Amino acid sequence: MLNRLISQRRARQFRRLLRNGKLTLLCLVLTVVVLRGNLGAGRFGTPEKDLDEIRETFSYIRKHAEPRRALVEPSKGQRQRNKPSGGTENGSKNDAEFDVKKILKDEDDGVEEFKRDSTQPYSLGPKIENWDQMRDEWLKKHPNVANFIAEKKPRVLLVTGSSPKPCENPVGDHYLLKSIKNKIDYCRLHGIEVFYNMALLDAEMAGFWAKLPLIRKLLLSHPEVELLWWMDSDAMFTDMAFEVPWERYKDHNLVMHGWNEMVYDQKNWIGLNTGSFLLRNCQWSLDILDTLAPMGPKGKVREEAGKLLTRELKDRPVFEADDQSAMVYILATQKDKWGDKVYLENTYYLHGYWGILVDKYEEMIQKYHPGLGDDRWPLVTHFVGCKPCAKFGDYPVERCLKQMDRAFNFGDDQILRTYGFSHKSLASRGVKRIRNETGNPLEEIRDHTGVPSLPS
Amino acid sequence: MLNRLISQRRARQFRRLLRNGKLTLLCLVLTVVVLRGNLGAGRFGTPEKDLDEIRETFSYIRKHAEPRRALVEPSKGQRQRNKPSGGTENGSKNDAEFDVKKILKDEDDGVEEFKRDSTQPYSLGPKIENWDQMRDEWLKKHPNVANFIAEKKPRVLLVTGSSPKPCENPVGDHYLLKSIKNKIDYCRLHGIEVFYNMALLDAEMAGFWAKLPLIRKLLLSHPEVELLWWMDSDAMFTDMAFEVPWERYKDHNLVMHGWNEMVYDQKNWIGLNTGSFLLRNCQWSLDILDTLAPMGPKGKVREEAGKLLTRELKDRPVFEADDQSAMVYILATQKDKWGDKVYLENTYYLHGYWGILVDKYEEMIQKYHPGLGDDRWPLVTHFVGCKPCAKFGDYPVERCLKQMDRAFNFGDDQILRTYGFSHKSLASRGVKRIRNETGNPLEEIRDHTGVPSLPS
Numbered sequence: 001m002l003n004r005l006i007s008q009r010r011a012r013q014f015r016r017l018l019r020n021g022k023l024t025l026l027c028l029v030l031t032v033v034v035l036r037g038n039l040g041a042g043r044f045g046t047p048e049k050d051l052d053e054i055r056e057t058f059s060y061i062r063k064h065a066e067p068r069r070a071l072v073e074p075s076k077g078q079r080q081r082n083k084p085s086g087g088t089e090n091g092s093k094n095d096a097e098f099d100v101k102k103i104l105k106d107e108d109d110g111v112e113e114f115k116r117d118s119t120q121p122y123s124l125g126p127k128i129e130n131w132d133q134m135r136d137e138w139l140k141k142h143p144n145v146a147n148f149i150a151e152k153k154p155r156v157l158l159v160t161g162s163s164p165k166p167c168e169n170p171v172g173d174h175y176l177l178k179s180i181k182n183k184i185d186y187c188r189l190h191g192i193e194v195f196y197n198m199a200l201l202d203a204e205m206a207g208f209w210a211k212l213p214l215i216r217k218l219l220l221s222h223p224e225v226e227l228l229w230w231m232d233s234d235a236m237f238t239d240m241a242f243e244v245p246w247e248r249y250k251d252h253n254l255v256m257h258g259w260n261e262m263v264y265d266q267k268n269w270i271g272l273n274t275g276s277f278l279l280r281n282c283q284w285s286l287d288i289l290d291t292l293a294p295m296g297p298k299g300k301v302r303e304e305a306g307k308l309l310t311r312e313l314k315d316r317p318v319f320e321a322d323d324q325s326a327m328v329y330i331l332a333t334q335k336d337k338w339g340d341k342v343y344l345e346n347t348y349y350l351h352g353y354w355g356i357l358v359d360k361y362e363e364m365i366q367k368y369h370p371g372l373g374d375d376r377w378p379l380v381t382h383f384v385g386c387k388p389c390a391k392f393g394d395y396p397v398e399r400c401l402k403q404m405d406r407a408f409n410f411g412d413d414q415i416l417r418t419y420g421f422s423h424k425s426l427a428s429r430g431v432k433r434i435r436n437e438t439g440n441p442l443e444e445i446r447d448h449t450g451v452p453s454l455p456s
Numbered sequence: 457m458l459n460r461l462i463s464q465r466r467a468r469q470f471r472r473l474l475r476n477g478k479l480t481l482l483c484l485v486l487t488v489v490v491l492r493g494n495l496g497a498g499r500f501g502t503p504e505k506d507l508d509e510i511r512e513t514f515s516y517i518r519k520h521a522e523p524r525r526a527l528v529e530p531s532k533g534q535r536q537r538n539k540p541s542g543g544t545e546n547g548s549k550n551d552a553e554f555d556v557k558k559i560l561k562d563e564d565d566g567v568e569e570f571k572r573d574s575t576q577p578y579s580l581g582p583k584i585e586n587w588d589q590m591r592d593e594w595l596k597k598h599p600n601v602a603n604f605i606a607e608k609k610p611r612v613l614l615v616t617g618s619s620p621k622p623c624e625n626p627v628g629d630h631y632l633l634k635s636i637k638n639k640i641d642y643c644r645l646h647g648i649e650v651f652y653n654m655a656l657l658d659a660e661m662a663g664f665w666a667k668l669p670l671i672r673k674l675l676l677s678h679p680e681v682e683l684l685w686w687m688d689s690d691a692m693f694t695d696m697a698f699e700v701p702w703e704r705y706k707d708h709n710l711v712m713h714g715w716n717e718m719v720y721d722q723k724n725w726i727g728l729n730t731g732s733f734l735l736r737n738c739q740w741s742l743d744i745l746d747t748l749a750p751m752g753p754k755g756k757v758r759e760e761a762g763k764l765l766t767r768e769l770k771d772r773p774v775f776e777a778d779d780q781s782a783m784v785y786i787l788a789t790q791k792d793k794w795g796d797k798v799y800l801e802n803t804y805y806l807h808g809y810w811g812i813l814v815d816k817y818e819e820m821i822q823k824y825h826p827g828l829g830d831d832r833w834p835l836v837t838h839f840v841g842c843k844p845c846a847k848f849g850d851y852p853v854e855r856c857l858k859q860m861d862r863a864f865n866f867g868d869d870q871i872l873r874t875y876g877f878s879h880k881s882l883a884s885r886g887v888k889r890i891r892n893e894t895g896n897p898l899e900e901i902r903d904h905t906g907v908p909s910l911p912s
Contacts, residue, residue, distance in 0.1 A: 126893050128897065164886075165885060177629050180640075194640055195644070196641075199872060200887065201877065217876075218875075221874065420673075431657065441677070442593075442594055444676075445679070
């Protein structure tokens with residue numbers, strides 16, 4: 001029996017070795033490309049585009065490799081409880097156990113959500129044609145709620161959110177909590193308001209498409225908001241001092257991290273990133289949302305749209321339509337219509353792919369300082385593919401969670417520093433004092449750029 | 457074997473019945489008191505004080521009854537893993553399982569945190585004597601960062617927080633997430649800034665005492681803040697429209713929900729609540745923090761202080777010193793020193809005990825409206841004793857979590873309503889449309905009091 005177990009285990013290890021061997025070979029090839037990319041990288045900014053290609057290639061690999069294990073492999077009892085079932089959980093349940101699924105069961109679970117006639121074209125809402133004029137009129141009537149909070153500083157609403165259900169992964173909600181704390185800190189320092197969404201406004205537009213009905217609703221309900229900043233829940237601020245160069249975008253309505261060539265020339269599906277973007281509150285924005293939306297409705301429409309996008313875009317894997325691919329497609333195929341109002345920003349990390357940033361934090365601390373926003377000190381570190389809330393992500397869960405802790409602490413240190421504290425290390429939850437109190441608190445006040453509040 | 461299992465089970469059931477019988481008798485007695493209290497309740501405000509006594513009596517009962525089961529009874533394997541151990545987890549661990557404790561193990565876990573000489577009196581920091589003057593000077597030098605953001609409207613910083621560790625209860629972090637979203641919503645509507653703390657600034661002052669070093673640090677670092685509003689993570693806003701009557705407190709430095717007689721005459725440990733309070737940024741506040749702090753340091757000091765407080769206060773159970781009991785004690789024994797600057801508020805629920813509120817939400821919706829803040833529509837519903845983050849709380853976990861969902865939805869509906877949505881019921885995560893879009897978005901804009909933005 002023991003011998004049989006040992007040989008079964010060896011067979012599994014051998015098969016895993018083979019699979020990893022193929023991956024290793026591919027990694028070697030990509031390493032060469034990385035080196036090539038590094039040698040040719042621009043002075044400061046965000047790394048050459050091929051590095052992002054590598055990123056997404058890895059992501060593609062992982063999507064098609066063995067599914068990553070969840071954080072904790074469910075015990076046999078839990079696996080039985082987690083099997084989809086129509087009714088309440090019974091069977092192996094111990095009388096002494098509270099069934100968490102029963103407690104958290106929502107009375108609407110499983111009820112058919114949407115009844116729209118799917119042969120009719122999808123719409124985000126009644127067509128609005130003159131929002132610019134309506135908004136101007138409203139602003140004139142409400143001069144005390146201006147759309148600019150200071151000269152050249154627009155009123156910005158940062159919008160993010162997550163599912164109203166607890167995460168399938170037990171620690172997922174803890175990372176969502178740290179992520180919103182991180183956003184609260186940045187926004188407090190920069191005079192930005194926060195909206196955390198936990199409501200699915202349109203069941204047809206679930207998943208990544210849920211942001212469209214939400215964004216439209218918020219724009220129309222808040223005419224005082226000049227710019228809406230959408231930010232994914234898996235993106236964190238890692239430069240607490242960097243102020244977005246608002247003036248740079250005064251003639252643009254949509255700002256995303258990306259590269260013109262990758263979008264307009266290559267139609268590369270990762271030519272831009274919709275995990276962190278700025279959208280102006282205007283008619284143009286309503287129009288582009290209306291243009292994107294038809295690819296979103298769950299089911300056949302989204303699947304077919306996904307096939308179109310895979311066909312039309314460079315390097316896109318096979319999966320249902322997502323809003324980022326749709327954006328690349330719309331911009332690339334309707335450049336004349338939208339292009340002049342879209343700013344693809346790459347001089348700082350409005351979105352920064354975590355894979356190429358997180359191992360460099362210590363080096364950044366050594367060499368640089370907050371306020372740069374770019375590859376020296378990234379504004380945003382975005383954990384694409386990690387999916388801490390889900391059972392499975394695209395990357396090893398241990399790496400994701402450890403790196404998310406480091407990114408959080410990297411940003412948090414910039415807050416704690418103003419109070420004379422710092423994390424003991426980037427890996428540590430614990431904090432230590434880095435500045436003794438003097439009894440003269442005014443001397444100790446630092447603003448968020450680290451500048452003392454009063455000249456000494 | 458089966459017969460033996462059945463008889464063991466019956467024996468357990470019988471013993472449980474006996475225990476519950478004692479509880480049932482006590483509940484009957486208390487029900488009579490409740491009725492008496494209800495018949496004598498004031499017109500509007502917050503219920504008669506004896507109801508809170510009942511609350512705390514129940515809390516006391518539960519503290520001494522069978523410990524409440526956690527949300528999910530750990531499996532045998534998990535129980536072994538969760539046993540405190542000095543090193544890494546081994547033994548029964550399956551190779552295929554990721555050990556969540558290993559992944560989340562903080563390199564500082566178990567390291568002795570504080571080395572202060574405990575024979576020396578504890579201090580929150582160097583003694584500051586002239587903070588009022590220092591603060592005035594700072595405000596004069598920074599006229600663009602005024603301590604009043606509008607006439608009669610002070611700059612308020614709402615401070616809350618939770619542990620940097622994931623909750624022991626798997627769904628605890630989800631409730632912390634909903635709680636901070638709730639606070640973000642209220643504060644956005646009321647021009648209040650938020651600080652979410654996840655750092656333990658002083659390891660000796662862990663637990664409920666952690667707020668003291670934090671509050672002191674924030675007051676001294678933010679002279680622009682006029683009032684600091686501490687709010688527990690288990691308290692939620694349930695009246696999104698109610699504006700705190702700031703002017704009422706212009707001559708006071710500390711505002712808590714409570715009753716003068718219960719504090720100054722009875723020295724009742726629940727005569728006030730420190731789960732939600734306002735503290736002015738001034739020398740007086742630094743002084744009262746300094747006065748409370750000596751009861752806080754973990755270990756012998758806190759235990760001995762706890763015994764003193766149990767002896768001196770009415771109805772206080774036996775446990776280590778907590779900040780609320782310390783506050784009652786200090787105020788009651790030093791009334792001449794502090795009393796004139798303390799406002800014990802009970803005309804609205806700056807803190808509202810959840811037990812007497814949550815079953816009435818539907819009735820409130822029927823009869824009343826947001827903006828009242830009192831027992832008709834409570835400003836704050838505070839889930840004292842529920843402890844969703846911990847393994848065990850003072851109340852049945854199912855009741856706590858379901859009621860926290862209801863309270864969250866009750867508050868969230870007041871936000872969603874402005875966008876034309878509502879939860880399907882107070883128990884449901886799902887939302888439904890309650891107002892169709894017309895194509896004229898300005899007509900649909902409601903401010904947070906529900907008043908249309910433009911006259912129709």
